[in-house]
Amino acid sequence: MNDKILIALKSIGKNKNRNFLTMLGIIIGIASVICILAIGDGFAHTVTKGMGSHNVRNKVIIEYQAMTDYNADDGFTPNDASVLAEIPGVDHVKLSSSVAEAGAKVQYKTKHASIGLNKQPKHLKLIKGSYFTMTGDSNGAYISENLAKQLFKKNAINRLITINGTVFVVQGIYGSGGIEYRPEVYVSKTLFKELFASQISKDEAKLYVQPNANKKQIGKTAVKKMKKMGEEKHAATYKVSHPDQVSKQFTKILNDITYFIAFIAGISLLIAGIGVMNVMYITVSERRKEIGIRRAFGATSADIRNQFLIESVILCVIGGLIGILLGYILVAIINAFLPFKAVITTYALILSLSVSTAVGLIFGYIPSNKAAKSELVGLLKEE
Amino acid sequence: MLKVTNVGKTYGKFTALEDINLEVNDGEFLAIMGPSGSGKSTLINILGLLDQSYTGEYLLQGKNHKEVSDNRLSQIRGDQLGFVFQNFKLLTTYSVYENIEIPLVYSKKEQRNKRELVEDVIEKVGLKGKEKNLPSELSGGQQQRVAIARAIVNHPNLIIADEPTGALDSKTSKEIMDIFTKLNQDGTTVIMVTHDSEVAEYAMRTVYIRDGRLYDDEKSVKK
Ligand SMILES: Nc1ncnc2c1ncn2[C@@H]1O[C@H](COP(=O)(O)OP(=O)(O)OP(=O)(O)O)[C@@H](O)[C@H]1O
Numbered sequence: 001m002n003d004k005i006l007i008a009l010k011s012i013g014k015n016k017n018r019n020f021l022t023m024l025g026i027i028i029g030i031a032s033v034i035c036i037l038a039i040g041d042g043f044a045h046t047v048t049k050g051m052g053s054h055n056v057r058n059k060v061i062i063e064y065q066a067m068t069d070y071n072a073d074d075g076f077t078p079n080d081a082s083v084l085a086e087i088p089g090v091d092h093v094k095l096s097s098s099v100a101e102a103g104a105k106v107q108y109k110t111k112h113a114s115i116g117l118n119k120q121p122k123h124l125k126l127i128k129g130s131y132f133t134m135t136g137d138s139n140g141a142y143i144s145e146n147l148a149k150q151l152f153k154k155n156a157i158n159r160l161i162t163i164n165g166t167v168f169v170v171q172g173i174y175g176s177g178g179i180e181y182r183p184e185v186y187v188s189k190t191l192f193k194e195l196f197a198s199q200i201s202k203d204e205a206k207l208y209v210q211p212n213a214n215k216k217q218i219g220k221t222a223v224k225k226m227k228k229m230g231e232e233k234h235a236a237t238y239k240v241s242h243p244d245q246v247s248k249q250f251t252k253i254l255n256d257i258t259y260f261i262a263f264i265a266g267i268s269l270l271i272a273g274i275g276v277m278n279v280m281y282i283t284v285s286e287r288r289k290e291i292g293i294r295r296a297f298g299a300t301s302a303d304i305r306n307q308f309l310i311e312s313v314i315l316c317v318i319g320g321l322i323g324i325l326l327g328y329i330l331v332a333i334i335n336a337f338l339p340f341k342a343v344i345t346t347y348a349l350i351l352s353l354s355v356s357t358a359v360g361l362i363f364g365y366i367p368s369n370k371a372a373k374s375e376l377v378g379l380l381k382e383e
Numbered sequence: 384m385l386k387v388t389n390v391g392k393t394y395g396k397f398t399a400l401e402d403i404n405l406e407v408n409d410g411e412f413l414a415i416m417g418p419s420g421s422g423k424s425t426l427i428n429i430l431g432l433l434d435q436s437y438t439g440e441y442l443l444q445g446k447n448h449k450e451v452s453d454n455r456l457s458q459i460r461g462d463q464l465g466f467v468f469q470n471f472k473l474l475t476t477y478s479v480y481e482n483i484e485i486p487l488v489y490s491k492k493e494q495r496n497k498r499e500l501v502e503d504v505i506e507k508v509g510l511k512g513k514e515k516n517l518p519s520e521l522s523g524g525q526q527q528r529v530a531i532a533r534a535i536v537n538h539p540n541l542i543i544a545d546e547p548t549g550a551l552d553s554k555t556s557k558e559i560m561d562i563f564t565k566l567n568q569d570g571t572t573v574i575m576v577t578h579d580s581e582v583a584e585y586a587m588r589t590v591y592i593r594d595g596r597l598y599d600d601e602k603s604v605k606k
């Protein structure tokens with residue numbers, strides 16, 4: 001085998017220019033293959049890493065979108081969950097909340113407001129009052145500047161307000177403008193847990209689907225069912241959530257690019273293949289004398305066919321290796337522009353070399369076979 | 384060694400060989416003479432199992448090879464026959480060593496060290512020191528020696544040589560013929576085509592061919 005590869009290398013080396021031109025198609029084709037796979041693998045890697053263990057593959061998420069701002073009763077109810085669990089293909093359903101904020105009603109004398117409410121954060125910059133971490137069942141409350149304006153004419157500090165029937169003392173006011181979103185009221189951690197946490201609206205239903213289930217269909221059915229039978233349907237609408245919507249759009253662009261490069265790869269490999277075939281035909285007809293001599297000294301027609309096939313494959317594999325090298329360079333360049341890192345995997349390398357080998361075998365076969373089947377006496381007349 | 388009975392060969396309407404009868408014994412040195420175009424190469428191509436499309440019967444070592452598979456024919460050519468072609472037929476991009484090595488690449492014979500075999504025959508034909516040279520760097524006589532070395536590296540029982548001295552001067556021809564004589568003395572059967580009656584002198588027996596017909600003596604050709 002070794003000497004056969006040497007023979008092939010030697011004969012390829014004899015026509016470097018011609019063979020390099022033939023390899024160009026393979027080089028471009030394989031470099032494209034490397035780029036496509038690197039981008040695809042890099043992207044897949046980023047997406048799965050970003051999702052951690054919560055991969056979205058096995059679930060459909062239905063969103064509850066309230067029409068009013070805050071209503072503690074809104075969302076999916078346990079009954080809704082059992083309805084959703086009945087949909088064919090759904091394994092089990094979990095209700096959860098997209099926000100950690102409870103809806104509540106606040107009252108000061110005759111004034112009411114619907115608010116969002118949460119447990120107090122570690123630090124909060126106040127406009128008025130002093131901030132400290134409330135312990136135990138301390139009934140202090142920090143309210144937003146907006147809410148203060150809504151409820152009180154002047155001073156708000158130390159006033160008593162009722163939130164869902166429980167009395168709280170206003171301890172301070174914080175600015176609600178700025179970039180960061182803040183709920184209208186913060187209360188102590190203990191009271192929040194005790195009084196409000198259960199009322200955080202379950203605005204997400206996660207439908208864990210069975211393997212191979214049609215997620216699109218399940219999503220549609222679930223939304224339809226909820227619109228008809230959802231216990232809180234009067235106050236809201238339902239829709240399928242696409243947690244990866246941004247990346248989906250990105251995926252589409254990426255797919256378009258991938259298809260484009262794949263198209264280039266396919267075309268170059270096809271042209272490369274035809275080039276290989278052409279150059280192998282030329283080689284075979286140039287070397288009729290050699291074929292005759294080898295046949296006269298014991299080479300079988302299979303030996304001859306293999307010799308030219310090996311040559312054609314080696315030509316393509318060399319092209320493939322150069323293509324891989326070019327692929328590495330291109331991927332490095334692409335990485336400067338991509339928001340994630342394209343990676344060249346071992347699988348991509350193996351595939352590239354397999355494709356090169358396949359091109360060599362497929363397009364080298366007919367010329368090699370022609371060499372093998374030539375009539376011996378005719379071959380020996382060649383000079 | 385071989386027996387030819389009523390062998391004929393046509394190219395379309397043209398009859399290249401007609402009613403050839405010939406027997407060659409083991410250890411013989413036979414010269415085939417005849418004018419250009421008379422059918423000498425056509426005949427030895429059949430004898431060397433290079434051409435299977437003929438009529439009549441040809442037995443090599445008592446065996447008819449017409450129905451033998453192509454692969455087996457290749458093997459017999461590689462292991463039992465040795466060819467020296469008209470105009471050397473060396474691979475111009477291969478060194479002397481690599482040219483001589485060719486039959487060993489395909490041989491299925493139990494071989495001792497291939498390198499030794501090649502070096503042996505290089506010594507035998509007097510090309511020591513030229514192993515790495517290309518054929519283009521050799522004289523015509525040296526190229527023919529390479530061709531002979533290639534033909535005998537596998538120790539064939541039958542050497543078939545087509546005009547081995549056709550392109551050489553008489554002094555070089557004599558040296559080449561000495562090699563053949565030596566090989567024949569060592570037991571190898573030799574069949575050689577030549578134009579040159581001086582060269583034919585080296586053979587034990589000469590047959591003549593004209594217009595595709597074989598004669599046993601020169602007079603019958605000339606008449
Ligand atoms: N492939 C072919 N098709 C048609 N005719 C052929 C073919 N090969 C050989 N011939 C004819 O057969 C005849 C014998 O050819 P051959 O090569 O055997 O001659 P030769 O005796 O070896 O001549 P030379 O001494 O010049 O080598 C010639 O007349 C040649 O024209």
Ligand SMILES: [Mg+2]
Pocket residue numbers: 423424425469545
């Ligand atoms: Mg001839």
